[in-house]
Amino acid sequence: MPQFSPLPKSSQPLEKGLHKDGRRLTPQRLRVLHLFEDLGSGRHLSAEDVHHKLVESNTKVSLATVYRTLRLLVEMGFLHQLELSENGHRFELANDDHPDHHHLVCIRCGRTEEFECDEVLEAGKLAAERIGFQLVESTLNVRAICPSCTPK
Amino acid sequence: MPQFSPLPKSSQPLEKGLHKDGRRLTPQRLRVLHLFEDLGSGRHLSAEDVHHKLVESNTKVSLATVYRTLRLLVEMGFLHQLELSENGHRFELANDDHPDHHHLVCIRCGRTEEFECDEVLEAGKLAAERIGFQLVESTLNVRAICPSCTPK
DNA sequence: GTTGATGCAAAAACTTTGCATCGTG
DNA sequence: CACGATGCAAAGTTTTTGCATCAAC
Secondary structure: OOOOOOOOOOOHHHHHHHHHOOOOOOHHHHHHHHHHHHHOOOOOEOHHHHHHHHHHOOOOOOHHHHHHHHHHHHHOOOEEEEOOOOOOOEEEEOEOOEOOOEEEEEOOOOOEEEEOOHHHHHHHHHHHHHHOOEEEEEEEEEEEEOHHHOOO | OOOOOOOOOOOHHHHHHHHHOOOOOOHHHHHHHHHHHHHOOOOOEOHHHHHHHHHHOOOOOOHHHHHHHHHHHHHOOOEEEEOOOOOOOEEEEOEOOEOOOEEEEEOOOOOEEEEOOHHHHHHHHHHHHHHOOEEEEEEEEEEEEOHHHOOO
């Protein structure tokens, strides 16, 4: 009988949120969320990354379920979906300790740094208000070239 | 013999930029750029949109060439590639009359509005400087829900 | 005439879906 | 034990690529 890594402790908010909508808490959903939590804030993973890491740590999960779960966790507000990659979406933990923040991406090597800026958040909020939209989130994407990729 | 719409006047900046790198000015490249110029600033087209519009106006061009041309025009700085769509990239004219601006997207219906904000640009510039990156561009993506999509 | 660009079709990359089966509640 | 979730494989999207041919320079 194969050895599986132990299931993480149940997540109260996840379980409650799921049951509220008649959904079920499954090991796969728990693992995906815990993967992000274990890695900590500020990690940007693709669906493929998530699948790889889970399979590596002996979690039985299909890529299709990873896609379904990531979409679900975004809808539920546990993850944010980032729009900064050229190829494929990336996901990060939506964490209260690490609120709305922005991304600085090197267009050559893909290195990504984060930063916070209240003025930017305020500007996004104002822009939405002024036109009568209801704000969901606003993020500043800064495209730049990092020191290692700067031509001498 | 089929009737083709007349070729637009040659674009000096496009022609010069191409020749500088040993590239060639082709009718397809000219048409793609002129499509954006004719539509004016603030239009966000997918590769498929561009292909459709060109074929509609009797321009013989393949989808593969549209993709190749869009990438080229972005590299050359004639177009910007937007990162705001869930499915597929969108492109817009990079116009001096219509400088760095930001996008407000309805996450339900996709309606997109633009706005400008100097504070945001300044924040992006500062963030890049502080970490030693060389700024390329910074845009604020505001995700929101437009009035028609707001639940009553 | 050279060599870069195009068109076509095939393939690659990414994501969704139908359906039988499994397992949570 | 009902019905939501999963796995698998197939299909759908979006984008890229190899290669023969075409055409800009």
